Amino acid sequence: SVIDPRTGEIIKGHVTLGSLRVRQDMKIAEGLLTPFIEDRSELKSAVKNMALARIRQLSAHEIGHTLGIAHNFAASASDRASVMDYPHPLVNLTTDGGLSLSNAYTEGLGVWDKQVLAYGYSDFGGMPSSDEQLARILDENKTLNLSFISDRDARPAGGAHPQAHLWDNGSEPVTELERLLSVRQQVLDNFSKDMLNSDQPLSQLQSIFVPIYLLHRYQTEAAVKWLGGVNYHYYMADDSTDDYQPVGAARQQAALKQLLKTIQADTLRVPSHIKQWLVPSAYGESSSRENFSGKTGLIPDTVSMAASAADHSLSLMLNSQRLNRLAQQHADNDRVPSPAGLMTAIFNTVFSDWENAKKAPVQQRLLATAINAEVRAVKNSGLAAETRLVMRAELAEQQQKLAKSDSLLVKQLAKDLDKFLNEGQWPEQYEPEPLPPGSPI
Ligand SMILES: [Zn+2]
Secondary structure, three states, X not given: OEEOOOOOOEEEOOOOOOHHHHHHHHXXXXXXXXOOOOOHHHHHHHHHHXXXXXXXHHHHHHHHHHOOOOOOOOHHHOOOOOOOOOEOOXXXXXXXXXXXXXXXXXXXXXXXXXXXXXXXXXXXXXXXXXXXXXXXXXXXXXXXXXXXXXXXXXXXXXXXXXXXXXXXXXXXXXXXXXXXXXXXXXXXXXXXOXXXXXXXXXXXXXXXXXXXXXXXXXXXXXXXXXXXXXXXXXXXXXXXXXXXXXXXHHHHHHHHHHHHHOOOHHXXXXXXXXXXXXXXXXXXXXXXXXXXXXXXXXXXXXXXXXXXXXXXXXXXXXXXXXXXXXXXXXXXXXXOXXXXXXXXXXXXXXXXXXXXXXXXXXXXXXXXXXXXXXXXXXXXXXXXXXXXHHHHHHHHHHHHHHHOOOOHHHHHHHHHHHHHHHHOOOOHXXXXXXXXXXXXX
């Protein structure tokens, strides 16, 4: 923006929308729709329509900024009330077993946008006074159940607000995560390479597969905010703060249940028909940061993909600020998961997965990845003293369970954990590769 320094007035706004944004949206739409639309030209126009719907809405968003409007990340929880949120395409399964993106993005401005513009730009005339008219708009916002929560509250991984998320959908993030996980499963079961032309290298399929495999990543970030979450808004001095309360225990338990699904082998194992298509780059092609990195050289590493995806959830669940809040909330209400209880739930999930398939590399890696995430959390300097102490005690218990195993691999993991607990040393090889970038921008 070019801003008049005397008044703050925005005189000129300039926005650049790079082609990468549309590319990313088209990859998502291709991966989602290809299994469900046979006709190629119909498929191409459905993909294009979704990308255009997004860029149309994004244009409105940027114009909103030039008018001085801030992000409102709580808007998607109020029936997609603003173009100033970051929207994730809304994917709907249809009754005939298909999939639709026709409602992926809203059209036009949202209710919140109209309220903000009315507040900032109305010329109220004389009567009633503009103060009264402005107060009326704020009252309307309450009646319409509109919340405003912006970047500082919504962006951090340790965020506490249960409704302020980026790239999410729905008023109930946990229900939406559950729904999105089942959409993802259905798409993976039917995943197809038909979007590629016959003169395209098959290795290009990976850039379509990645956003589908990680379809749940942003909704996971939304759902995790119910764990150790706290309801609040930006209070004025004479507002009631009765709603300034932790997220209810039943909701936190429901969130934990869905989050645990995102670290399970059944969710993260790449289906064998897709694995067969994830081939090394063809001559003249090269892997890019859109793809997963792994530990198997040029051969795409589906085990490392599972570890990276699981670690995304684990690092959110085991965020130090979240753990410290859980410890304090659990002290007041023991139905809220405690940090140790959360670790037990994580451990039980990956350990029983491993017990069901002891020789499977995915299960072995997920077990090591979860223990690594717990160790990383315990080492984090942001962890409160009392939280750290209970988590170390829980790690010691997990160490004993691992040590009793008849598997040499798990016995060695127990030895490494013992070394961490006694000497503070931990192998860095357990750290998974970071996820490729992938915001549906
Ligand atoms: Zn923006």
